[in-house]
Amino acid sequence: MSEPTRNRETLDSYEAIASDYAESTRGTPSGVGAEALGRLLDALPAGGSVLELGSGPGWDADFLSSQGVRVRRTDGAVSFCDLQRGRGHRCDLLDVTTDAFTDATWPAYDGVLALFVLQHVERAATPSVLAKAAGALRPGGVALVSMREGGTDAWQVGESGRRYHVTTWTRDDFEGALAVAGLTPTWHVRLADDEGDWLLVLATNG
Known part of the structure; x- marks a missing residue:
C-alpha cells in the first residue's frame, strides 16, 4: 500500500479534531478577515454563487449566505461536512487536489473562496x-484565497498531537502562480497570527 500524501494525512488530522476546531473558530468574521470577505461581496453580482473550498465548520459560508450569496460548501474532511449537515446545510465532500470543482448542478461560479486551506x-x-x-469561474469571476507567507515546506504538530503539512509561499511567487493559473491579483492584505503572516489575495479571471 502506498503512503498517504501530505494532503491526505493533513485531512486525516482534521477528521480527528473537527469539533474542537469548530468551537475554537466559532463566530462571525472580524478585522482583516471581515474586510477581505467584504471585498469579495462587493465584487459579486447580487445573488451570486460562490464555491467555498475547505469550508470547515462553515462560519464564513454562514456569513456569505446571510448576505444573499449562494454558497456551495465543500470540504475534504468528512467530519467537517457532517458538522455542517448537522446544522442543516448541504456540504459536499471534495478533495481540492483530486476532485473537479464543477458538476452538472454547479457548472460555474461567480466566486471561489479558499481561506486557510491552500497552505496544506x-x-x-x-x-x-x-x-x-x-x-470554475464565470467570465469576470473573482477568487479570494489565502496563503501562509514564507517559502518552506514543513510539518506542524497541533495541540492534539496530530500533524499538518504546511507549504508557505512568498507573495511574489504566490501571486505569480495565480497569474499563471489565469487569475489576476487586484488586492491583497496581510494577517498576522502567532505563527507568522498570512497573505490574503483577491484576484479576477478577467
Missing part, C-alpha cells in the same frame, strides 16, 4: 488547484 496543499500540486479554481 503540496507545492507541486498548488498550480493545478489554482487552475481549477480559475477554470
Whole structure:
C-alpha cells in the first residue's frame, strides 16, 4: 500500500479534531478577515454563487449566505461536512487536489473562496488547484484565497498531537502562480497570527 500524501494525512488530522476546531473558530468574521470577505461581496453580482473550498465548520459560508450569496460548501474532511449537515446545510465532500470543482448542478461560479486551506496543499500540486479554481469561474469571476507567507515546506504538530503539512509561499511567487493559473491579483492584505503572516489575495479571471 502506498503512503498517504501530505494532503491526505493533513485531512486525516482534521477528521480527528473537527469539533474542537469548530468551537475554537466559532463566530462571525472580524478585522482583516471581515474586510477581505467584504471585498469579495462587493465584487459579486447580487445573488451570486460562490464555491467555498475547505469550508470547515462553515462560519464564513454562514456569513456569505446571510448576505444573499449562494454558497456551495465543500470540504475534504468528512467530519467537517457532517458538522455542517448537522446544522442543516448541504456540504459536499471534495478533495481540492483530486476532485473537479464543477458538476452538472454547479457548472460555474461567480466566486471561489479558499481561506486557510491552500497552505496544506503540496507545492507541486498548488498550480493545478489554482487552475481549477480559475477554470470554475464565470467570465469576470473573482477568487479570494489565502496563503501562509514564507517559502518552506514543513510539518506542524497541533495541540492534539496530530500533524499538518504546511507549504508557505512568498507573495511574489504566490501571486505569480495565480497569474499563471489565469487569475489576476487586484488586492491583497496581510494577517498576522502567532505563527507568522498570512497573505490574503483577491484576484479576477478577467
